[in-house]
Amino acid sequence: MKEELLYPIKFTPILKEKIWGGEKLKQLLNKQSNLSNIGESWEISDVEGDTSIVSNGELKGKTLKTLLKTYQSNLIGEKNYKVFGDKFPLLIKFIDAKQDLSIQLHPNDELAKKRHNSFGKTEMWYVMQADEGSNLIIDFKEKITPEVYLKHLEAKTLPSVLNFENVTSGDTFFIEVGRVHAIGAGVMLAEIQQTSDITYRIYDWNRVDANGNGRELHNDLALDAIGFDMPNNFKIAYNKDKNQSNSMVSCPYFTTNYLELDTVLDKENTYDSFIIYMCVEGDAQIVSENKTVELQAGETVLLPAALKTFKIKAESTKLLEVYI
CATH class of the missing domain: 2.60.120.10 (Jelly Rolls)
Known part of the structure; x- marks a missing residue:
């Protein structure tokens, strides 16, 4: 393949059914699927087992991994190729939460590499649509010690010490590694993140499946990954000047x-x-x-x-x- 073949590339969305997913990705964003409860549309992914496939032009049918190996720095840039090689560095998603997501956090690069041979998972959210009264959970209401956190975890009262943010379309949040967070019911958003699928789930609203089983929690792993004293800088203010970045x-x-x-x-x-x-x-x-x-x-x-x-x-x- 020659460099001159490169053009704006679109990929086939990878749709994910979730216990908390809904219908907005189909109804509002025209995602085509017979699945129900679609929680995520992975738009560009190089996660193992979920590699995006080109949907347009001469490269249609080729995987993102193949493009990386073929075009290297012509695809992602010289400095990025030196750092990431044949690994695409970002995971791009749209997310629809019909129900509350689990309360969770992500490890930093060091922990993720040591435990999972993965990148960490720094991410950001842009709220595209939010039902009236819907919210996001981001961080604790106030600074908290690990001891107090563990007491609330054991008593199943963790939500009582968390910070709930009411949201509307256009609201933007930066979720650093270690920051406790969850998407609330009624929110549809765009998510930009490092290429990683490592999530530590710490609370799941006491939900159970049809067999009475709760989803796996990762409280032991999470304890030394949580930021208990992070700055209150997660909501992003930005200009909206037209026709410029x-x-x-x-x-x-x-x-x-x-x-x-x-x-x-x-x-x-x-x-x-x-x-x-x-x-x-x-x-x-x-x-x-x-x-x-x-x-x-x-x-x-x-x-x-x-x-x-x-x-x-x-x-x-x-x-x-x-x-x-």
Whole structure:
């Protein structure tokens, strides 16, 4: 495959049934499936056993892993290829919570490598739609000691010491490793994270399945991974200036910008990185030298690092722009 074949790439969503999932990903984001209770749509994934497959253009049917091995730095950028090799560094999702998710947290890179041979799982959320009165759980109401935490865990009163955030569309949150969190019922959001599927579940609302069994908890593993004294900096304020990139989150693992467009925008990739666009409202066209790609609400496109210039055409569209 030659470099000039590279173009804006779309992938077939990997849909995940969840005990807490609902119908919004089908109804609002047009995800095609006979499954019920779809909780997650993995838009771009290099997680073992869940590798994304190209859905458009000359590369249709090829896996993300194959693209990485073939195109290397032309796909993800020189600096990224030096760090990650043939491993795509981000996992991109849409999530619909019909019921509350379990209360959980993720280990940092050091713990995840030691215990699971995995990356850690720093992530961010952009709320796309939220039913009235819905919320997210992020962190504790106030600073707490491990001893007090364990007492509440044993008494099954953990929610009483957690921080509930009422949310509406556009709200954005940065979830660092170690921070206790959960998506509440009625929230649909976009999630950007390190490539990792390592989650420590610490409380699941005493739910049981049809056989009376609760889901596995990971309280022993979680105890030394929890941040009990983290700063209250998880809610992100950002500008919404039209027709330009507005900074939302910038961390060592990813940068995410907000774009609200009603015109044609000429873009130049100066980042030595791939760029991902998640369409969170409206529709757009991504126009490169080799191909024009349509992007609807709930769709995601990967622009290889080798694509240095392109246009985005839109009339009333909101995009998340992600790169490293």
